[in-house]
Amino acid sequence: MSFTLSVNGARRQVDLPGDVPLLWALRDGLAMTGTKFGCGVAACGACTVLIDGEAVRSCQVPLADAGGEITTIEGLGQPGALAPLQEAWVKHQVAQCGYCQSGQIMQAASLLAQIPDPTDQDIDDAMQGNLCRCGTYPRIRAAIHEAATMMKAG
Amino acid sequence: MASWKTITRRSFIVLGAAVVGGAAFGAYKVAEVPANPLTPAPGSTPLNPWVIINADGITVIAPRAEMGQGISTTLAALVAEELDVDWEQVRVLHGPPAQAYYNAGFVERMSNEPDYQLSLRENSHNAILAAVPKIFSLQMTGGSTGAIGGFVQMRLAGAGAREALKAAAAKRLGVLPDTLKTEGGKVIGEQTFTYAELAEEAATMVPEDVPLRDPSTWRYIGKTMPRLDMVGKCTGTETFGIDITLPGMKFATVRMNPKRGGAMTSFDPAAALSMPGVDQVVGLGNGIAVIANNTWTAMQAAQLVDVQWGDADYLVDTAAMMTRIEAAFATEPDSRLRDDGEVEAELAKGDRIEAEYRIPFLAHASMEPLNATAWVKPDGAVEVWCGNQAPIMTRDAIASSLRIGSDKVRLHTPVMGGGFGGRTDPVPAVLAARIAAAMPDTPVKLTYSREEDMTQDFYRPAAIARLSGRVENGKATALWGRTAAPSASRNALSRLVGFAPPGPDRATVEGGFDQPYGLPHYRYDGHVADLTVPLGFWRSVGNSMNAFFLESFIDELAHAAKADPLTFRLDLMRDTHGPSATLLETVRDMSDWDSLKRPGFGRGVAYCYSFGTPVAQVLEVQDTPAGIKLTRAWIACDPGLAMDPGIIEAQMTGAVVYGLSAAVQGAITFADQSVVEQNFTNYEPLRMHTTPGFEVKVLQNNGAFGHIGGVGEPGTPPAAPALANALYDLTGTRARSLPLNQLFEFAT
Structure with missing residues (x-):
């Protein structure tokens, strides 16, 4: 089977069965490895991407249902052209092992799209499904506040 | 290759000199003894096992593996401190399995004295003990030893490279090296040379005197440095082991006996093989692997294999x-x-x-599940990518499981998505190599499901x-x-x-x-x-x-x-x-x-x-x-x-x-x-x-x-x-x- 996805503004063709989750279509089918596999059961958030602006666990979305506009970490910004969230992440030196951070950043992107100036409670509510074994939570929180300020200032 | 005896004798003699003289020179000689394992790529020149000069900066070869603890940044800062390069010019990579990258820091973990008393012990005692990890080729990341082992080794690597570059420039200018200074990746005298211009010549120089910077002049050590892996990790561009992508690669997973160490009495792969996208089911003795055209299909198919497990040799609950x-x-x-x-x-x-x-x-439960990628080449050699804490041991375990020489194994150590002590065992690398052997000349990436990662820890x-x-x-x-x-x-x-x-x-x-x-x-x-x-x-x-x-x-x-x-x-x-x-x-x-x-x-x-x-x-x-x-x-x-x-x-x-x-x-x-x-x-x-x-x-x-x-x-x-x-x-x-x-x- 072949499916056409819209990923980071480009149309991409994937030759995999329709029940393969979007996560694996991205990673194995399209070699876009920025989106991470952590648990396979929507319990860790490492595979978070945006579909039509909303954060979803890509390990739970069958390829056949991934019809919307998909944004992955690669589409948010790039090393030479960081998105404000990524800039804030770098400024606060958030990552340790870094493996969960793609998912954390995509979840935070969805949060800031809905609530441009989140409180700590908003951050707790939005981010509690994203696990980090290195314990970078305090810096993630600081970086989200920072990004909110940066984006407000334009 | 020197015999065991020679290495031992030489190490101790050199160490004796280092201890008696107390000078950096002797210690540099210790660092210099191992052969340089780096093979230069076009346009880059390794000056020693830890420093490669490129056209646009330096690449530090880290002897310790990065699993999130930030060691690669600190080790690079130690080199950069001595080598006088700007931080923007520094990159870092993990070294291949090689004796040069032994971990001297482990000496601190080889004692039954309380640590708080150890820190008062004579340094010379430690210096002699420091030969042990080297003799045993202990290229291991663990025990919170990375910065300890690297503190002298990496500064000497940077200083040695700096002095070699100065010697090369001095030869060109017909002056003494100590009339020259270094700054921002350049040797400065009557004429200024970039390190890249001097690198090839410097690689042949053996500097006689390698002084280390006085701590009062340190620019990087003691400062919070921007981590070299930060931008990659915030943009999804860092390549973890699980992200290795090779042409024509297949995707595999394993399902091992949950009764650890127990055998597999039988398995029936028929249902798994009938799944579209499945290439092979491989028997591994105490488990099975499925190779497919994507990881998810391999994981689904692995559950369809009908397996009979033997018991483990430990208690029931x-x-x-x-x-x-x-x-x-x-x-x-x-x-x-x-x-x-x-x-x-x-x-x-x-x-x-x-x-x-x-x-x-x-359990360790790192965010990145256990994984390894292997590619068995037509000549029987194997190339393996696996985030691991002990490359020499991992390489040798791969070699012995495939019954080939260690020189036929090329092992890469990509960054790890967490370790916490859980990536010491070579099991994933060995299994990947064995699975890839079932599909010669095809790279195969093995990814554990979270369930396998947690139950096979x-x-x-x-x-x-x-x-x-x-x-x-x-x-x-x-x-x-x-x-x-x-x-x-x-x-x-x-x-x-x-x-x-x-x-x-x-x-x-x-x-x-x-x-x-x-x-x-x-x-x-x-x-x-x-x-x-x-x-x-x-x-x-x-x-x-x-x-x-x-x-x-x-x-x-x-x-x-x-x-x-x-x-x-x-x-x-x-x-x-x-x-x-x-x-x-x-x-x-x-x-x-x-x-x-x-x-x-x-x-x-x-x-x-x-x-x-x-x-x-x-x-x-x-x-x-x-x-x-x-x-x-x-x-x-x-x-x-x-x-x-x-x-x-x-x-x-x-x-x-x-x-x-x-x-x-x-x-x-x-x-x-x-x-x-x-x-x-x-x-x-x-x-x-x-x-x-x-x-x-x-x-x-x-x-x-x-x-x-x-x-x-x-x-x-x-x-x-x-x-x-x-x-x-x-x-x-x-x-x-x-x-x-x-x-x-x-x-x-």
């Missing part, structure tokens, strides 16, 4: 294992590494305080401790600790290197016997339980067990003595280890400990000296309608020389979150010889909203100047007892068993 551990108390102690005063006579005076504590097995041992103590006039007079546990180090070393070193098992008692408590009567015994469950090294190893026992019990003694638990500790430590006493005073002040306790809140203090670094913590909890919340944590640590305060702060915070996650709700249990917890749904770490706020202070009083303590692990041991002590303060209930959610209701 957790209850039986705990009974076996308890039985170890009746055996002769394996170790008595501390026996000060007359503990039995003192305890016989009466009013003995006694307590028993129990802790469970724990090598666990932190479960343990039981019995402590007795006595207080008199508000002071502790005696403490006798006894820990019973299966030995993680004997279990792991037998598996990894084929033998367990003789002598007392330090890991069973570390964190208990080796603390600077000036108790007049202080004894600590280890009882090794006869249990063959697969065990490994879990962040801070035995310290994670014994700090909970000792620090909970010290708290019990303090309360029995009607003393403030922090002052009680301080009084026991002031005369034995000043820097540790200062840490307790620091967390006391940071947490405003002496102020009146707020109603509805509880606070606990704990301390542990491990891996060369003492750490004191205060943890605050709050009773809320939703359950108990962890509100704030204050950490003070003293690694001696703090090479990168920002990274140290991150490691301390992260290590506490790791320890608290286990303390609150972490437990691996066995039923029918198989691990019950399989995913984050029932082995759950703390989350954003359940993690406390942190304040960290990094002090630099410990040891003589140049003492470097580890930073990756020492934050973990005090976390569990600080929390248990805070819960006692809040509720009056003493937790003597982990995880704490058995006894308390936490806000979730």
